[in-house]
Amino acid sequence: MAKAEGAGRTALVTGASAGLGVAFARALAARGFDLVLTARREDRLAALAEVLRRDHGIAVAVIAADLADPAAPDALVRALAERGLAIDVLVNNAGYGIAETYARTPWEAQRDFLQVLVTAVAELTHRLLPGMLERGYGRIVNVASLAAFAPAVPGATLYAAAKAFVLRFSEFLAAEVEGRGVHVLATCPGFTRTEFHAAADMTQATDTIPGWQWQAAEAVAEEAVAAVMAGRGPVLVNGTVNRFAAGLLKYLPGGLVRRIAARHPLAKRARADAR
Numbered sequence: 001m002a003k004a005e006g007a008g009r010t011a012l013v014t015g016a017s018a019g020l021g022v023a024f025a026r027a028l029a030a031r032g033f034d035l036v037l038t039a040r041r042e043d044r045l046a047a048l049a050e051v052l053r054r055d056h057g058i059a060v061a062v063i064a065a066d067l068a069d070p071a072a073p074d075a076l077v078r079a080l081a082e083r084g085l086a087i088d089v090l091v092n093n094a095g096y097g098i099a100e101t102y103a104r105t106p107w108e109a110q111r112d113f114l115q116v117l118v119t120a121v122a123e124l125t126h127r128l129l130p131g132m133l134e135r136g137y138g139r140i141v142n143v144a145s146l147a148a149f150a151p152a153v154p155g156a157t158l159y160a161a162a163k164a165f166v167l168r169f170s171e172f173l174a175a176e177v178e179g180r181g182v183h184v185l186a187t188c189p190g191f192t193r194t195e196f197h198a199a200a201d202m203t204q205a206t207d208t209i210p211g212w213q214w215q216a217a218e219a220v221a222e223e224a225v226a227a228v229m230a231g232r233g234p235v236l237v238n239g240t241v242n243r244f245a246a247g248l249l250k251y252l253p254g255g256l257v258r259r260i261a262a263r264h265p266l267a268k269r270a271r272a273d274a275r
């Protein structure tokens with residue numbers, strides 16, 4: 001039998017207490033990777049770790065961290081070193097939405113948001129990449145979003161900007177490390193069934209979005225893991241519907257796209273909130 005890709009290797013998944021993070025952990029466990037799970041809710045991480053150890057016979061460590069704390073990425077990497085864990089796969093997945101408009105959201109909340117969705121992604125990558133390059137093996141999945149391509153409509157101001165950063169960061173990093181055994185992928189999901197929309201108090205708007213626009217978290221994670229393992233990328237738009245939408249966005253006139261997007265339930269809600 002061929003050796004599993006993950007045998008003898010370790011993956012770190014951020015935001016592993018819910019949604020896509022759980023699905024990434026499962027997809028990597030199924031390939032034989034040992035895991036390090038991080039998020040704030042340690043009880044959830046511990047419960048998932050137990051299931052994954054039992055189902056896959058892998059080693060799973062739990063390190064709770066609040067990535068809004070600027071000291072967290074460095075502390076996390078030091079905790080890994082203390083346990084003698086070298087990270088071969090990094091999934092920068094932790095993230096959330098802010099329901100309020102940019103003007104009305106306090107700066108402290110925006111600052112924390114940038115710390116989690118932008119700075120922690122860049123810092124964890126920066127701290128873990130040298131080891132991957134030295135060993136000649138690394139896989140980095142940065143969870144961006146279809147929002148990185150979306151037309152500008154009210155709402156999601158900093159979210160779209162943060163995800164555009166993740167996308168461009170991944171593209172340029174992939175070019176920098178090409179040919180050195182490290183693959184970098186920005187995966188761009190559209191609407192995905194997780195706890196994201198409830199956590200951001202968006203369900204009143206998102207409940208009206210038709211089922212065909214949604215993907216299961218497992219499908220997104222599996223597609224992204226398969227792509228990065230095969231060295232495909234550096235950008236993956238998840239699912240056929242989203243790929244079609246992202247393709248259309250490139251060719252339709254900007255004015256028309258904005259008029260269509262303005263009818264979206266989330267854009268309508270943001271306009272109502274802004275008044």
Ligand SMILES: NC(=O)c1ccc[n+]([C@@H]2O[C@H](COP(=O)([O-])OP(=O)(O)OC[C@H]3O[C@@H](n4cnc5c(N)ncnc54)[C@H](OP(=O)(O)O)[C@@H]3O)[C@@H](O)[C@H]2O)c1
Nearest residue numbers: 015017018019020039040041067094095191192194195196
């Ligand atoms: N769902 C979608 O439709 C969708 C679409 C495109 C992109 N995405 C992206 O997918 C990623 C995962 O989101 P999801 O949909 O799986 O949402 P989710 O179910 O709400 O999970 C979010 C995860 O991020 C963690 N997290 C949030 N704030 C954190 C903090 N300060 N420190 C550490 N961890 C934190 C949460 O853990 P704790 O609360 O336990 O800390 C949780 O594990 C995000 O980057 C999101 O932007 C989602």
